[in-house]
Amino acid sequence: MSLHLPDPLAIRYSPFATPMFRVFDLKQMGYCPRLAYYAYCLPNLTIARPPLVSLGARSGQAAEALEHRRSLRAYGLREGKRYFQVWLESESLDLCGQLDLLIETPDELIPVDFKDSLEHSPGRRVPPTVYRGWAIQLAAYALLLEQTWDRPVRRGFIYYIPTRRARQVEITDALRDEVRAVLAQMRAIVEREVMPPPTPYRARCRDCEFRRFCNDV
Template sequence: MDRVDERRIFTVTDLKQYTYCPRIVYYTYCLPLIRPTTYKMDAGVRAHEKAGKREERRTLSAYGLEEGQRHFDVWLKSSILGLTGKVDMVIEAGEGDGRELIPVEYKQSRRRIGTHIRHQLTAYGMMLQETWGGRVRRGFVYSLLKRRAEEVRLTERMQEQVRDLVTEMHGMVERERMSPPPRSPRQCVNCEFRRFCNDVL
């Protein structure tokens, strides 16, 4: 994939939201003045701040590692993907040819890991590989409610999907054409944009 035109750089959160519901990205970029802020968003920010402080005191056993260096709130930017974002934590383990970079995201949820979260982790892994070098083959989602980490394999297939999704986002925003709603109306129940979609719920 060649370097993208930098006229628009999406965030990794945009990518995650697009996988969950493309309309969120449409509203964000095509109707930017209407985006509301919800209690859920604010609560998530506070929970992430507390999680980082606790993480500093923990061992790496939750990730199946005996040792490694932790980097918190790491900003990444990829000129190839055309994405920017802040990953909650990066674990740097091993040295030389065995050096491994592992992106970790904290989630305030007990639910199983959805495809949108897998795409988010995969994007961070691709960005780490581009900007930091080293091997990136897996990531983790740490549930703040279950206090447990779950491994996510960052496969070639997922990487290809990330590239395709970024291309789709550019196309949607440039055409200013809103996508159909999600297949499941359950995804719309707590959405901050629900009142703007007149064809669901």
């Protein structure tokens, strides 16, 4: 793949000067909608890295997964062409992102998202839990692939690096609708520039790098 991929965490703008949301933002919205507000309405608030994810960690994930993924067995596939770190963007969705792995078979395109968080490690022999936010991210990649590669996407996989296991996620209409709903929520936040309420899960605020900007938690 190209050595000049865009920074997956940089905010990009469409030709109409509206922000193109990142697939990363969908997960952030699930964590706390204020993260989208800070990213797009107050972009000059600088922190070392957005919470939850660092680029270094992402490269580590990709590198480690590349190391471990020499066959398609984990996905139950016999054949398929693999593309790593695939950049995808769509102006009609106002969405972009870098997919860890795309598998192309004669019948379908299959997005794969690598995860390596130790916090979720359930043990080496157990397939990964698929959190709703992860499934929504996969569905977002599916929508992007359908738009940009013009081929249907029926399923994707979460590849869980600590266990070297993959779990299939069906890309249902409900998941697709959730992606569109979260994108609409983000659009509303950006257009109205009104700070959303804090996450109801206040334990999340403890480790959040934006905490010093939230005066009500």
